[in-house]
Amino acid sequence: VPDAFRTFQLGVASFTLGTVVVEVYTNGNFMIDLGFPYNRNFERSFSVQATIFIGRGGFYFGVLNGATSTRVPLITNGNFSPVLELGIGLAAGVGREFRAGILAGGAYVQIEVVFQGVLGWFNPDSSGIAPARYYWAQGIVAIHGKVYGYVDFKIIKVSVSLEAYAQASALFESY
Numbered sequence: 001v002p003d004a005f006r007t008f009q010l011g012v013a014s015f016t017l018g019t020v021v022v023e024v025y026t027n028g029n030f031m032i033d034l035g036f037p038y039n040r041n042f043e044r045s046f047s048v049q050a051t052i053f054i055g056r057g058g059f060y061f062g063v064l065n066g067a068t069s070t071r072v073p074l075i076t077n078g079n080f081s082p083v084l085e086l087g088i089g090l091a092a093g094v095g096r097e098f099r100a101g102i103l104a105g106g107a108y109v110q111i112e113v114v115f116q117g118v119l120g121w122f123n124p125d126s127s128g129i130a131p132a133r134y135y136w137a138q139g140i141v142a143i144h145g146k147v148y149g150y151v152d153f154k155i156i157k158v159s160v161s162l163e164a165y166a167q168a169s170a171l172f173e174s175y
Contacts, residue, residue: 012051015046018058019035023062031060033058046058112143140168142165
């Protein structure tokens with residue numbers, strides 16, 4: 001949905017709808033994505049702004065298998081089924097963003113927390129190998145500040161951006 005139709009003004013607060021993606025596979029697998037901030041990019045996330053406070057967030061959930069998931073290892077001696085994938089990303093801070101026709105800009109400082117995880121069940125082809133579980137989890141905590149603005153004339157776009165962040169992350173994988 002275009003930005004002009006995604007944002008609603010409710011008094012001093014504004015609400016921006018996130019990008020919604022539903023993937024349904026012919027084998028019955030599915031993935032539902034409600035504005036998850038891939039690569040810590042919250043532009044496609046749901047957003048609430050009230051006075052100087054900003055909150056953003058999104059999540060995804062999927063029930064897949066080894067053929068439809070890109071998060072499990074490639075194997076030749078069995079398959080992964082089912083594979084559960086989950087991601088949650090939230091950000092909260094102070095600042096303000098605006099969009100008015102061809103102009104847009106903003107300034108904010110926010111704390112970001114992002115978690116992604118995968119749980120897959122390995123089913124071997126031969127009876128000599130024991131079934132197993134695959135685990136993968138990643139967590140990121142960051143502080144992020146940004147000042148930006150742009151003018152979009154459709155033919156040419158001029159923008160300026162100043163950004164700083166610091167992050168800590170942890171990754172866990174077992175198979």
